[in-house]
Amino acid sequence: MNKYRWNPYLVGALIGVLSIVTFALADKPIGMSTGVAQASGACAMPILGTDAVAANAYWSKKAVPKWDYGSLFVAGTFLGALISALVSKSFRFELVPEVWRRQVGPSVAKRMIAAFIGGAVLLYGARLADGCTSGHGISGTMQLAVSGWTFFLVMFATGVLTTRLLYRSTSNN
Amino acid sequence: MTPILAFISGDTLLWAGLFFGIVFGVLLHRGGVTDFNVIVRQFQFRDFTVLKVMFTAIVVGGVGVFILQGQELANLHIKPANMLAVIVGAGLFGIGMAVYGYCPGTGVAAIATGRMDALVGLAGMIAGGVAYALSYDWIAANVLPVADLGKKRLPELASLPEWVWYVALVLLAAVVFRVVSKVEAKASTH
Numbered sequence: 001m002n003k004y005r006w007n008p009y010l011v012g013a014l015i016g017v018l019s020i021v022t023f024a025l026a027d028k029p030i031g032m033s034t035g036v037a038q039a040s041g042a043c044a045m046p047i048l049g050t051d052a053v054a055a056n057a058y059w060s061k062k063a064v065p066k067w068d069y070g071s072l073f074v075a076g077t078f079l080g081a082l083i084s085a086l087v088s089k090s091f092r093f094e095l096v097p098e099v100w101r102r103q104v105g106p107s108v109a110k111r112m113i114a115a116f117i118g119g120a121v122l123l124y125g126a127r128l129a130d131g132c133t134s135g136h137g138i139s140g141t142m143q144l145a146v147s148g149w150t151f152f153l154v155m156f157a158t159g160v161l162t163t164r165l166l167y168r169s170t171s172n173n
Numbered sequence: 174m175t176p177i178l179a180f181i182s183g184d185t186l187l188w189a190g191l192f193f194g195i196v197f198g199v200l201l202h203r204g205g206v207t208d209f210n211v212i213v214r215q216f217q218f219r220d221f222t223v224l225k226v227m228f229t230a231i232v233v234g235g236v237g238v239f240i241l242q243g244q245e246l247a248n249l250h251i252k253p254a255n256m257l258a259v260i261v262g263a264g265l266f267g268i269g270m271a272v273y274g275y276c277p278g279t280g281v282a283a284i285a286t287g288r289m290d291a292l293v294g295l296a297g298m299i300a301g302g303v304a305y306a307l308s309y310d311w312i313a314a315n316v317l318p319v320a321d322l323g324k325k326r327l328p329e330l331a332s333l334p335e336w337v338w339y340v341a342l343v344l345l346a347a348v349v350f351r352v353v354s355k356v357e358a359k360a361s362t363h
Contacts, residue, residue, distance in 0.1 A: 004202070008222045015229075019230065019238065025179055027176060032276075033277045037302040040299045040305075081282035082286075117272065119293070120298065121266075122277065125267075138231060144342070147253060147325075158263070160218075162267065
């Protein structure tokens with residue numbers, strides 16, 4: 001295990017405590033993908049036009065492109081990981097992750113195309129389900145929400161299946 | 174109703190969002206779940222970091238919020254169970270996560286650790302968000318209303334006391350951790 005990593009049970013417990021704190025003090029559950037959808041609205045403005053974004057039912061009601069608690073939480077997550085990576089000297093530029101290189105291939109272009117398509121499918125799914133691994137997978141499941149547990153089980157199943165089809169896993173990698 | 178401890182509001186709420194996000198980002202990185210390899214190897218059942226982090230968070234946060242809510246110190250925030258949308262969305266999400274190798278939160282955090290594929294994937298996520306917003310009217314009319322159970326919680330599905338479900342949650346986590354440690358012990362002897 002790399003030196004920068006803490007015990008996963010400790011980290012999980014601290015994320016649990018963070019949830020309790022955000023529920024109690026800010027009346028908010030932890031969530032991520034709404035903030036990314038808000039960012040998509042901001043990015044769409046120069047292309048589709050400000051009026052078109054403002055007229056869109058989703059961007060005007062569900063994921064308004066502005067700085068609020070949710071979008072700043074996403075920005076904070078980026079900053080937190082940056083601080084942690086710099087402090088622990090584990091920041092490292094990398095194009096193709098090790099497991100991808102060994103089990104799929106070393107091509108940078110293929111990895112980037114896959115990352116783009118994967119990211120697009122990921123966020124479309126998260127918005128359709130109204131949550132991601134944070135909003136459903138942690139915040140929803142901990143409140144015993146039917147939506148949270150359904151999301152967690154289905155996404156894990158299709159994740160395992162897709163991994164089996166896409167990656168060539170052998171016993172030594 | 175706003176619970177009495179939730180004194181953070183207005184502009185302070187914005188700073189709180191940034192601050193809580195920073196804590197979350199540090200924890201995701203230190204937990205090892207901003208690493209592509211850790212996430213994909215979880216789907217291959219070769220690394221169990223993701224399940225350890227998630228289930229501990231669910232149990233600690235779940236019991237904590239349950240106690241707070243019982244004392245009227247916290248509100249629950251239940252997302253609606255529009256079953257068709259949740260199931261299809263989660264199905265797409267799992268496929269996307271296996272290909273991208275990150276989820277939205279860990280992807281954003283991974284960019285900050287220098288992973289350029291995570292950055293390209295963020296551009297993909299932005300495109301996915303645009304696609305959803307543009308298809309939203311159709312989705313809202315044709316998909317979201319199908320098999321919509323509303324803001325349902327598991328305790329409403331069977332008439333057991335609330336605390337029994339939380340005991341079951343703790344037991345489930347204990348079973349998961351035990352199975353994981355057995356699989357890990359077996360793998361290390363090979």
